[in-house]
Amino acid sequence: MNDEPRPTSSRRGLVTAMIGAVMTAAAAISTSVFRGGQAKANGNSSEPGTKERKVQYGMVIDVRRCIGCHACTVACKSEFDVPPGVNRSWVEYVEKGVYPNVGRSFLPRLCNHCSEPPCVSVCPTDATWKREQDGIVVVDSGLCIGCKYCIQACPYDARFLNPVTNVADKCDFCIHRVSQGLTPSCVNTCVGGARIFGDLGDPDSDISKLIARNQVTVLRGEMGTLPNVYYISADHTDEIDAGRPEVRKVEVITHRRDKKRR
Amino acid sequence: MGGELTWGLPVILYLFLAGVGAGVGTVSASVLLRGGGGGFGGDHFRLARIGALLSPLPVIVGTTLIVFELGQPSRAFNLFKVINLSPMNIGSWLLLVFICTSVLYALAFLPSFMPEMKHLSDRLERVRRGFAWVNVPMGIGVAVYTGVMLGAMPSRPLWNSPILALLFLISALSTGVAAIILLRAIFRRKSADPATEQGYHQSAYLLTASDVMLIGFELMVIFLFIMFAHLTIGNMKYAVSIILPGGDMAMMFWVWVVLIGLLLPGLAELAYVLPRLLYHRHYAAPVAVEVLVSIGVLIGGFMLRYVIVVAGQVTGPMGI
Numbered sequence: 274m275n276d277e278p279r280p281t282s283s284r285r286g287l288v289t290a291m292i293g294a295v296m297t298a299a300a301a302i303s304t305s306v307f308r309g310g311q312a313k314a315n316g317n318s319s320e321p322g323t324k325e326r327k328v329q330y331g332m333v334i335d336v337r338r339c340i341g342c343h344a345c346t347v348a349c350k351s352e353f354d355v356p357p358g359v360n361r362s363w364v365e366y367v368e369k370g371v372y373p374n375v376g377r378s379f380l381p382r383l384c385n386h387c388s389e390p391p392c393v394s395v396c397p398t399d400a401t402w403k404r405e406q407d408g409i410v411v412v413d414s415g416l417c418i419g420c421k422y423c424i425q426a427c428p429y430d431a432r433f434l435n436p437v438t439n440v441a442d443k444c445d446f447c448i449h450r451v452s453q454g455l456t457p458s459c460v461n462t463c464v465g466g467a468r469i470f471g472d473l474g475d476p477d478s479d480i481s482k483l484i485a486r487n488q489v490t491v492l493r494g495e496m497g498t499l500p501n502v503y504y505i506s507a508d509h510t511d512e513i514d515a516g517r518p519e520v521r522k523v524e525v526i527t528h529r530r531d532k533k534r535r
Numbered sequence: 536m537g538g539e540l541t542w543g544l545p546v547i548l549y550l551f552l553a554g555v556g557a558g559v560g561t562v563s564a565s566v567l568l569r570g571g572g573g574g575f576g577g578d579h580f581r582l583a584r585i586g587a588l589l590s591p592l593p594v595i596v597g598t599t600l601i602v603f604e605l606g607q608p609s610r611a612f613n614l615f616k617v618i619n620l621s622p623m624n625i626g627s628w629l630l631l632v633f634i635c636t637s638v639l640y641a642l643a644f645l646p647s648f649m650p651e652m653k654h655l656s657d658r659l660e661r662v663r664r665g666f667a668w669v670n671v672p673m674g675i676g677v678a679v680y681t682g683v684m685l686g687a688m689p690s691r692p693l694w695n696s697p698i699l700a701l702l703f704l705i706s707a708l709s710t711g712v713a714a715i716i717l718l719r720a721i722f723r724r725k726s727a728d729p730a731t732e733q734g735y736h737q738s739a740y741l742l743t744a745s746d747v748m749l750i751g752f753e754l755m756v757i758f759l760f761i762m763f764a765h766l767t768i769g770n771m772k773y774a775v776s777i778i779l780p781g782g783d784m785a786m787m788f789w790v791w792v793v794l795i796g797l798l799l800p801g802l803a804e805l806a807y808v809l810p811r812l813l814y815h816r817h818y819a820a821p822v823a824v825e826v827l828v829s830i831g832v833l834i835g836g837f838m839l840r841y842v843i844v845v846a847g848q849v850t851g852p853m854g855i
């Protein structure tokens with residue numbers, strides 16, 4: 274599914290050699306310890322905007338344009354032959370209020386290709402990683418052992434165990450399409466133009482302009498994952514809010530096998 | 536509750552069994568190092584031996600269970616192609632080492648069963664002690680890592696607590712002691728010789744007294760775990776409410792884990808330990824009590840893993 278060349282980050286590519294691996298572990302520790310300091314140093318030495326930017330693919334979901342038609346869900350399903358019962362992308366409905374004061378809004382979901390992806394840091398086999406070249410978080414289906422640790426660690430329930438291949442699976446931003454200059458399948462199919470895909474690292478991209486000019490939010494920002502999927506006008510109401518005395522009725526329809534958000 | 540569990544019964548059983556095995560191994564090795572060579576009429580040696588023979592079994596059974604819980608069991612070896620900072624990776628390496636050393640440790644005890652091999656057995660004493668020195672940190676490592684593995688994820692607020700690893704460690708040691716008490720009680724042959732009986736009770740006292748201490752400590756850690764989750768506002772408080780009164784899993788937690796697994800066995804053990812501790816009375820717990828108490832502790836240990844693993848997965852962060 275993912276036949277891109279693997280990145281040459283220091284963590285990848287070394288196998289079996291125990292000593293080498295121990296050194297990498299030590300290097301990983303020291304990098305993460307010193308990362309903070311380095312970032313600060315960079316910030317001081319260069320003017321804002323002049324420092325080299327990385328490509329980071331991302332998506333804006335403009336909920337005002339979403340009509341909850343599930344075309345993205347279906348396009349994604351057929352693009353990847355995603356087996357029944359699991360989804361790389363899905364659309365949730367959020368219903369609030371008591372008749373006649375009621376409202377329903379939509380929340381299209383997919384992997385956030387987080388900048389601090391907890392799914393990557395828990396993977397015991399290095400089968401999932403964030404690509405250096407475009408920031409897409411991928412799974413190597415040939416290396417994954419299906420331990421499901423990443424599925425637990427994702428705060429967005431974006432991952433699942435593929436019942437056919439028995440390995441972890443999720444949205445990969447349609448690498449096979451975007452590497453050919455096409456838009457992802459769900460973006461391509463979206464009837465309202467609610468999904469906008471592009472490079473967040475490029476200040477002149479459509480997506481960067483959209484983010485600059487609108488109020489955007491991310492899902493569960495408090496998790497510290499730094500998501501790269503942004504929402505315009507998303508309703509962050511959750512069923513938990515129904516338990517509050519001042520909120521009378523909230524219903525979340527996930528359209529997934531898991532009827533509740535977790 | 537609803538929803539499928541990403542980690543189900545095999546993982547729960549694994550966490551429990553690995554804990555018991557690691558606990559038994561640690562306890563056996565500590566007893567050996569603290570004077571199992573001779574002294575006490577060899578009773579500490581026998582205690583260490585029964586632990587040594589038991590320790591690898593639950594760990595191996597648990598590991599087998601968890602390997603077949605993988606989506607791709609045949610690829611389990613991929614875990615050992617890299618070393619990274621994933622708690623599961625570190626844990627797998629620890630587990631691999633512990634399985635090897637605990638099996639070798641157990642083998643080093645075998646000649647001591649055959650009187651004609653006494654010479655060999657005596658020579659192996661150094662080997663046993665060597666492995667004991669390795670097994671104490673390895674056993675503690677395996678037990679701790681089961682908690683670290685769960686605790687490493689903000690997406691699971693109930694688990695995301697540094698004290699969970701400590702809780703699992705203490706529970707592992709306590710269930711380890713209970714497993715040894717249970718085995719000794721089952722395989723016990725009453726002896727007419729009062730000295731032998733005395734020795735049996737002497738080491739039983741050692742085990743029971745340690746277990747009382749561990750149970751007390753475990754209750755304390757559970758109190759801190761719940762109290763601090765409850766005092767927080769937000770994800771943790773919301774998640775922990777599932778095991779607090781009114782929560783879906785409250786009965787299971789308070790009855791099976793706290794009452795049957797900790798309070799009742801702890802009190803029963805205390806009743807036998809106190810007279811000896813305070814008034815230097817003779818310690819002799821009936822076999823039935825030993826069996827019941829240790830079964831209670833083992834059930835409690837399993838239910839602790841069950842409740843924590845399930846409750847952690849059916850709760851998540853608040854809001855979206």
Ligand code: SF4
Nearest residue numbers: 384385386387392427
């Ligand atoms: S959304 Fe989940 S699966 Fe995707 S990168 Fe973030 S943590 Fe990983």
Ligand code: SF4
Nearest residue numbers: 396417418420421423
């Ligand atoms: S399921 Fe696969 S990708 Fe996920 S943590 Fe386990 S080995 Fe890594």
Ligand code: SF4
Nearest residue numbers: 349362444446457459
């Ligand atoms: S980007 Fe591709 S894989 Fe991801 S949700 Fe859209 S169609 Fe599915």
